[in-house]
Amino acid sequence: MNRPEKGREIHLRRNPTGTPVEDDFEVVVVPVIKPADGEVLVRTRFFSVDPYMRGRISAARGYADPWPPGEAMRGGCVGEVIESGDPALPVGAFVLGGYGWREYYRARADEVNRIEPGETPLSAYLGVLGMPGMTAYVGLLTIGGLERGESVFVSGAAGAVGSTVCQIARLHDCRVVGSAGSERKVEWLTERARIDAFNYKKNTDLTAELKSRFPDGIDVYFDNVGGAHLEAAIANMNRHGRIVACGMISTYNTTEPPPGPRNMMRIVGERLTIRGFIVGDHAEQRERFTERMTSWIESGDVVYEETVVDGIENAPRAFIGLFSGENLGKMVVKV
Numbered sequence: 001m002n003r004p005e006k007g008r009e010i011h012l013r014r015n016p017t018g019t020p021v022e023d024d025f026e027v028v029v030v031p032v033i034k035p036a037d038g039e040v041l042v043r044t045r046f047f048s049v050d051p052y053m054r055g056r057i058s059a060a061r062g063y064a065d066p067w068p069p070g071e072a073m074r075g076g077c078v079g080e081v082i083e084s085g086d087p088a089l090p091v092g093a094f095v096l097g098g099y100g101w102r103e104y105y106r107a108r109a110d111e112v113n114r115i116e117p118g119e120t121p122l123s124a125y126l127g128v129l130g131m132p133g134m135t136a137y138v139g140l141l142t143i144g145g146l147e148r149g150e151s152v153f154v155s156g157a158a159g160a161v162g163s164t165v166c167q168i169a170r171l172h173d174c175r176v177v178g179s180a181g182s183e184r185k186v187e188w189l190t191e192r193a194r195i196d197a198f199n200y201k202k203n204t205d206l207t208a209e210l211k212s213r214f215p216d217g218i219d220v221y222f223d224n225v226g227g228a229h230l231e232a233a234i235a236n237m238n239r240h241g242r243i244v245a246c247g248m249i250s251t252y253n254t255t256e257p258p259p260g261p262r263n264m265m266r267i268v269g270e271r272l273t274i275r276g277f278i279v280g281d282h283a284e285q286r287e288r289f290t291e292r293m294t295s296w297i298e299s300g301d302v303v304y305e306e307t308v309v310d311g312i313e314n315a316p317r318a319f320i321g322l323f324s325g326e327n328l329g330k331m332v333v334k335v
Contacts, residue, residue: 305329
């Protein structure tokens with residue numbers, strides 16, 4: 001295609017306080033610049049919205065520097081090279097990059113990764129075959145040290161990470177239970193992911209719920225939610241149990257520090273391990289992850305769901321929807 005003169009981007013307008021609103025973002029029209037030698041110009045097909053982005057648009061520094069207002073939102077994106085200054089990435093090649101919420105971007109060829117999607121949808125490289133899938137893989141197998149036949153509880157089980165964790169655990173002959181926030185999500189988990197699941201919004205006593213579903217205790221808890229879920233899991237962990245601290249979406253939009261679990265002393269008595277991680281620290285596992293996950297998808301052992309929002313202008317709404325549970329599986333924006 002011919003290079004357009006201008007393209008749209010979604011910029012962070014201001015750092016949100018509490019739950020983000022659409023007015024925290026703005027659509028900005030920018031020139032589309034010809035790539036120099038060693039660069040490519042990419043037309044974005046899909047980009048990702050992820051819960052971790054909430055921390056990156058906060059004014060406070062977290063595990064990495066915050067993204068400043070006035071710049072385009074970052075994150076995973078897949079697209080097609082439409083102009084190239086590098087023979088290794090010709091026009092028509094598909095690439096995975098980190099340039100986020102933009103219709104077009106220019107990048108050095110060594111800053112993007114070529115992908116060969118074949119029959120695999122491009123959007124899958126932002127989900128089950130991308131950062132969320134690898135987060136599930138590394139978190140459960142490396143951080144959690146999963147062993148066959150163990151009992152595994154997963155919160156946020158119908159999300160991009162959680163749904164993959166559940167299925168990897170099932171493939172390791174584990175007893176798996178997931179929590180989700182709607183009957184639709186529970187139905188998908190039981191019928192498609194083939195695990196046990198419950199709607200936590202219908203239950204005011206999570207500790208009792210887990211006790212009934214894990215009468216012999218929990219060996220591994222994969223935490224995507226934090227708060228009451230973490231407290232209930234601690235109450236039901238087996239001795240030497242492991243808690244994988246992946247995310248705590250229930251606390252991301254709080255304006256005051258939330259209270260911690262009230263049963264932390266149980267960590268001592270039951271010799272529990274709680275370990276946090278960032279998937280980017282485990283890049284050496286990407287090739288092995290990609291091989292295994294591709295095989296699982298092709299065999300039907302792992303299935304995945306996507307919530308696709310059309311139009312770059314709707315990206316803020318899609319992102320905000322993550323915090324009210326509007327997504328089933330991976331939330332992506334189609335450009």
